[in-house]
Amino acid sequence: MAPFASYEHLLRLATLFVVGIALFLGVRTLLVPDDYGLLGPYRASALTRNRTKPIAFAGQLACVDCHTDVAELRKGNAHERISCESCHGALAAHAADPAVAAARPDGRKTCAVCHVPDRSKPSGFKTVNFAEHAGDESCVSCHVPHAPRL
Amino acid sequence: MSAPDRREFLLQTGKLLVMTAAAAGAWDYVIAGEPEKTPNYDAAAHWWAMIIDVDKCIGCGLCVRACKTENGVSLDSDCFRTWIERYEIDPDDPEHPHVSSPNGGYDGFPPVTKEGVKTFFVPKLCNQCADSPCVQVCPVGATFQTPDGVVLVDKEYCLGCRYCVQACPYGCRYIDPQTNTADKCTLCYHRITRGLKTACVEICPTGARYLGDLKDPNDAIHEFLRTHKVHVLKPQMATHPKTFYNGLDGAVR
Numbered sequence: 001m002a003p004f005a006s007y008e009h010l011l012r013l014a015t016l017f018v019v020g021i022a023l024f025l026g027v028r029t030l031l032v033p034d035d036y037g038l039l040g041p042y043r044a045s046a047l048t049r050n051r052t053k054p055i056a057f058a059g060q061l062a063c064v065d066c067h068t069d070v071a072e073l074r075k076g077n078a079h080e081r082i083s084c085e086s087c088h089g090a091l092a093a094h095a096a097d098p099a100v101a102a103a104r105p106d107g108r109k110t111c112a113v114c115h116v117p118d119r120s121k122p123s124g125f126k127t128v129n130f131a132e133h134a135g136d137e138s139c140v141s142c143h144v145p146h147a148p149r150l
Numbered sequence: 151m152s153a154p155d156r157r158e159f160l161l162q163t164g165k166l167l168v169m170t171a172a173a174a175g176a177w178d179y180v181i182a183g184e185p186e187k188t189p190n191y192d193a194a195a196h197w198w199a200m201i202i203d204v205d206k207c208i209g210c211g212l213c214v215r216a217c218k219t220e221n222g223v224s225l226d227s228d229c230f231r232t233w234i235e236r237y238e239i240d241p242d243d244p245e246h247p248h249v250s251s252p253n254g255g256y257d258g259f260p261p262v263t264k265e266g267v268k269t270f271f272v273p274k275l276c277n278q279c280a281d282s283p284c285v286q287v288c289p290v291g292a293t294f295q296t297p298d299g300v301v302l303v304d305k306e307y308c309l310g311c312r313y314c315v316q317a318c319p320y321g322c323r324y325i326d327p328q329t330n331t332a333d334k335c336t337l338c339y340h341r342i343t344r345g346l347k348t349a350c351v352e353i354c355p356t357g358a359r360y361l362g363d364l365k366d367p368n369d370a371i372h373e374f375l376r377t378h379k380v381h382v383l384k385p386q387m388a389t390h391p392k393t394f395y396n397g398l399d400g401a402v403r
Contacts, residue, residue, distance in 0.1 A: 042294035046304035053340040056220045086353045118261035120269040
């Protein structure tokens, strides 16, 4: 019997393979997003989507850009390195448009966020028993938060 | 030394002017409230890392609140991108420290008054692992490491299968109840790519957090890492975290 006499079997098999591979490549092209794999095994556009979210905190530089007087007042005192937005809250809207008012922090609750006594706090961090020290009085009656030494 | 050649001088001055103009240009966008339009961020030129100075944390919870505000994180008590843990270690039973994190420290902590107990706060957040298990297990490529070393989630591509939530050895991932997809700390990617600090670093009143760029030779992070005894969480997991802890107690997991 001559070799490859019934080559039609092989032809059928080969056709099946070619069609299968073409089908796989076609479906894969349809399913894989265009930007997938540009930077790694993920959609490159996800980087842009993560980058373009709006900010809520303007950052210290934006604050002192206008409020130079407060920056000057804070120089050299214990609160100098605290960001404005630690006490005043997120102010990106105010930084973008000064007409948007910035809320005034509470003169006692804001101080208590940090200065209530707790043994878990590092030694040397200044804490005070508010009720004993001041009764119901607001902290800012005596202390200046931007220059906290009396 | 020869006097600077005129051509060299003009070249250097020109370069300086162009660079300053570029920085000023970026700043204009930030001030105008359109920082997303800031051009020219080269991700490959950065490799972000975080330092946590445990001895400075006072457990005020400002970072937890700022993070939720900045990133619009659900106020649910199981959705945190950063949270604070308090350790209380009884010297009579040091093997079993009591760890608490009421609402992640969002509302602060009730004060510890008990004497004779070793107690301290530890802020936690995504460790931005260089070899991250959460990235390895994602079946669809919805979580990945950016060229600047931040592990992010492609929330529109995520299936919500929760493999990554289980894979993270640090418990840093959660399921966003609104979208039912995985979410985590992005190291404020929308801020750091605009030249701002992360929200938690920005508002920490004691400077317990520091955002550094390991690819910037002038960044103070190199000096800090050289002069301090730092540690990472669970080094035995070989995840190579980029969140370094200074003054970390051996009891912290």
